Amino acid sequence: MLHHIAIVGSGPSGLFCADALLRQRPDLKIDVFDRLPTPYGLIRCGVAPDHQGTKAVTRQFDRLFGGGSLRFIGNVTVGTDLPLARVAEHYDAIVLALGAHADRPLGIPGENLPGRYGSMAFVGWYNGHPDFHALDPLLDRSGVAVIGMGNVAVDIVRVLGKTPAEMATSDICSHAAAKISGAPLTDLYMIGRRGPVEASFTSAELAELGRLDRVRPVVNRTDLPDAIPSGLDPADARVKEKNLQILHEFASRSDDKPVRLHFLFHTVPEAVLGNGRVEGLKLKGQDAPLTVGTVISAIGYRTATIGDLPPADERGVIANTDGLVAPGLYVVGWAKRGPSGTIPTNRTEAKSVADRILADFADDTAPAKSGNAALDAWLRQQGLVAIDWAGWKRIEAAEIAAARQGSPREKLILWEDLRRIGATP
CATH class of the missing domain: 3.50.50.60 (FAD/NAD(P)-binding domain)
Structure with missing residues (x-):
C-alpha cells in the first residue's frame, strides 16, 4: 500500500525521521513543510556561523531530497495557512518536527x-x-x-x-x-x-x-x-x-x-x-x-503553539507517548523531549519514531489517503505560494553568488527577497 506522510518542520529531527522512514520503505511519499522558504531549520538559523563542519550534515539531506520520494514545501505555515485538520485529510501520518522557537x-x-x-x-x-x-x-x-x-x-x-x-x-x-x-x-x-x-x-x-x-x-x-x-x-x-x-x-x-x-x-x-x-x-x-x-x-526555548497544532506544556513539550500524540499524529525532536541535546541526538530518537510509524502502518487496514496531489490543488485554491526544492536551490545559488571572499554564502535576510527568488523560475 502506498502511504503518504507529512513532516511539519525541515530541521534535523524531521529530516532524520524522513531518512529513517525511506531507508526502510523507499516507496513512501513524504512531504516536508516549513514556514520558512528555506530548509534545515536549526542547522541554517541556529548553528553558529563559524561552525561550518556542523552544518555539513545538510549534504546528507540534499541527497535525500534528490531521491524523488521527498518533497520540500516551504513558505507554508501548518496550523494557520494550512490547518492541521486539512493535512490529516490527505496524509496517512503526520510528524510534528516543530523545534522550539520561543525564548524563555x-x-x-x-x-x-x-x-x-x-x-x-x-x-x-x-x-x-x-x-x-x-x-x-x-x-x-x-x-x-x-x-x-x-x-x-x-x-x-x-x-x-x-x-x-x-x-x-x-x-x-x-x-x-x-x-x-x-x-x-x-x-x-x-x-x-x-x-x-x-x-x-x-x-x-x-x-x-x-x-x-x-x-x-x-x-x-x-x-x-x-x-x-x-x-x-x-x-x-x-x-x-x-x-x-x-x-x-x-x-x-x-x-x-x-x-x-x-x-x-x-x-x-x-x-x-x-x-x-x-x-x-x-x-x-x-x-x-x-x-x-x-x-x-x-x-532555553519553548515550542510555540501555532493555530490548530497541539499545545506544548511549560517545558515546550507536546504531550506524547514515545512520540505518539494521537492516532496518525507523531512528534520528534525538541517538541517531543524539550530543547536539549545536539544535532546527532535527534538521529536515534527520530529512527525510533519512524519505526513506530511503520509498525502502525503494518497494523492499519484503512485505505491510503490521497496525498500531495489533492493538497497541492487546495494550496493553489487558497492562493498560497509554496517554495519547492527548485525554489530553494535558486535561493541558495543567489546566496553563494553574493558571498564575500572566503565565506560560503551571504544569506538573504528579507522575507520578500526569499519569496521572490524562491517563487520565480
Whole structure:
C-alpha cells in the first residue's frame, strides 16, 4: 500500500525521521513543510556561523531530497495557512518536527528594556533568520552579559569575541559582522546559577574559548572543585572531568588580551538595570552591579503553539507517548523531549519514531489517503505560494553568488527577497 506522510518542520529531527522512514520503505511519499522558504531549520538559523563542519550534515539531506520520494514545501505555515485538520485529510501520518522557537523569559525586573535580548532572537539576527533581520541589537558599550552556561551561550560569546579575520570563513551575515566588529567590547560575562560541574556546555565548545585571538577567559579558581562528584554516569563524568580540566587551565592564565571573558558561576541575576535602555545587571548578593549595555538570555526555548497544532506544556513539550500524540499524529525532536541535546541526538530518537510509524502502518487496514496531489490543488485554491526544492536551490545559488571572499554564502535576510527568488523560475 502506498502511504503518504507529512513532516511539519525541515530541521534535523524531521529530516532524520524522513531518512529513517525511506531507508526502510523507499516507496513512501513524504512531504516536508516549513514556514520558512528555506530548509534545515536549526542547522541554517541556529548553528553558529563559524561552525561550518556542523552544518555539513545538510549534504546528507540534499541527497535525500534528490531521491524523488521527498518533497520540500516551504513558505507554508501548518496550523494557520494550512490547518492541521486539512493535512490529516490527505496524509496517512503526520510528524510534528516543530523545534522550539520561543525564548524563555528571565522573569526578573527590567528584562523588557532595550538592550535585553533572548538568544533565539540574537542568534537569529547574526544567522540571517528573516524574522530577526531588523533586530539591530545595542552593542555600543564595553560590557555584554550572557545569562546561561550551555553551548548556545558559548556560541554567543565566541561570535562576539572573535576578530573579523577569525570569522572570515563563516557565513555570519554582513550586517551582523559589521556591527560586532565595530563594537567597543572589553568585557564579556557568562553567568550561571549553578557551578562549573553542572554547566551544560560541552568540552569541545568550551575549549574553543581558550583559542580566541583577542579573548582571555577569566575564571576564579575558588569556584572550581578539585574533582567531580562520584557516582555520575560514566559518559557524563568524562565530559565534566574534561570541562573541569579546561576551566582549571583557564584559571591559571595571565596573558594580556583586550577582551576578558568572565565565567561567573553560582550567580543569580536579580534585575536588569537602566533608564530607557540596559545599563547594568544586578546580581544576587553583590552590592555593585555589572556595568553592561547588553544582556542576552540563553536559558532555553519553548515550542510555540501555532493555530490548530497541539499545545506544548511549560517545558515546550507536546504531550506524547514515545512520540505518539494521537492516532496518525507523531512528534520528534525538541517538541517531543524539550530543547536539549545536539544535532546527532535527534538521529536515534527520530529512527525510533519512524519505526513506530511503520509498525502502525503494518497494523492499519484503512485505505491510503490521497496525498500531495489533492493538497497541492487546495494550496493553489487558497492562493498560497509554496517554495519547492527548485525554489530553494535558486535561493541558495543567489546566496553563494553574493558571498564575500572566503565565506560560503551571504544569506538573504528579507522575507520578500526569499519569496521572490524562491517563487520565480
